[in-house]
Amino acid sequence: MELRVLRYFLAVAQYQNMTKAAHELLVSQPTLSKQLADLETELGAQLFIRGHRQITLTEEGEYLQARAKEIVQLADQTAANIQADQIITGRLSIGAGESVGMKRIMKVVSEIIQDYPDVKIHLVSGNADEMETALKHGTIDFAVLMGKRDLNKYSYLSLPEVNTWGLVMKKGDPLALKETISPNDLIDLPLLMSEQAIEEHPFQDWWGNLDKKMNIIGTFTLVFNAQLMVSQGNAYMITFDHLINNSNSSNLTFRPLSPTLTEPTNIIWKKNIAQSKVAQLFIKRLAASLN
Template identity: 35%
Template sequence: MELDIRVLKYFLAVAKVGNITQAARDLHITQPTLSRQLMDLEKNLGTELFVRKHKQLTLSDSGFLFQQRAKEIVQLADKACRELSEQKSQMHGTVTIACVESIASCLLPEIMAAFSQNYPYVKYELYSADGNDIREKIDRGNIDLGILLEPVEVAKYNFLRLPCYEKWGVAMREDSPLARKDVITTEDIQGLPIIIPRRTIVIEEISRWLEVAENRLNIVASHNLPTNGLLLAKKGIGYLICVEGSFTIRPMTDLCFRPFLPERTTGHVLVWKKNHVLSKATMRFLEFVRDKYEKPLY
């Protein structure tokens, strides 16, 4: 026979006040529900726990014995929960994580804030970098986790997809002729001076989108962080091809963003090195992210 801790607490509440109606109010449940739970408990135990008389309930001999054991069981269960909670709250350690400059820069603090509510003693080391730098730091063991913007070569990493997606487009001066458009087509941007991320895999993607060979792209500058690219665009040096989030997380006056048409979207992945031992705090952080977004870890 299985005993439900919740039902044991119901029984103890009724035993304390000797009245179903009052106990139901104290427990914030309905009187019929409480009566049914007590009757089921007595049926499962094969004995009456209460002597019922004039709407008052007093413990029977079996009830007195069961009350003592029920208190012990509930107290033990509460103690176990409290110890687990204390163990959880006392977890220490440092999670080292790098993040690209994108909308993920807004998602990461939300994740950390929620995680810190459960694990307030865990600390963080944060880095901002592009995908190349992040992967190098993970490979060298300088950081444990990295949030990358796709496309990503993930063959040597474990990864978890994050529920944030970006639109690619162009950041430019508000007085640019293209700024009058709501969307930017490949024909609009062809031949114009462009500022792009330095990552080879991204350059290949941009070349494919624009239907122009890489060596024929009019690249006036490349960057590892969009912050630098935005400053160049503000000076009118070129048109910055970037994701919308890299612009919106640090809006600059005199600049605007226009998405590509047809739409070009990309996602984010949280990666960590395969066959690499992670700290307990980092593993718990990964489990938290996995559970929060209900995505499998690969």
């Protein structure tokens, strides 16, 4: 079945008159009649009941009408996308640590995939140094960084979501009765901390001269694994808010540090490179979400 013939068929079905359809299509009536007769022969089915003044569809004709509308619409949309340079496909690679800011990013990504089903997403987890290295090597398109870092060598967007440091513990722990956690509360506690937090020293000013009294028993890169140890009651975890399961079924709870200690969230990408169309769309939609 040719698209041109399907358009002829739909015009006759719409006007229910061969002469009027031929006039609208700018073809002669004999040509139109022959094209439709050939279509019926090709399909092996009668599509029209030809009356003296009006043409009506048979059951097979009604079925073809519904399908032909879909086929023609798809063809028209495909052509329009090509002509308007709107084809969006390919893979979007995002590397990130764990942060509440990822909720906004995943919402944008989900909407893109819904609008453009041919787009695929690849997520990579790791700390800021690992993600910057992956971005430099071209294995990811974007990196989401938490913390104060030099962004001058990148293009970037700053997200409004702020990461608040705090202590994760079992709900029955005495410290869970406090609204906030001070440096003195942490003295001699068995602490788990992220490798990035230790390497970048954001806590040096916060706990000041109590540094030597902090008992850091281990490090982690992913909160999920570390919280399994905290659930056993053998450790406490310093991490960002919104990363643990806060449901009633969870035996863990989070308390923010005091004085408050926060980290910004930024998404970065390479400067002065030609971005794919899906990457351009992601940047555009993420920027729009900030407004």
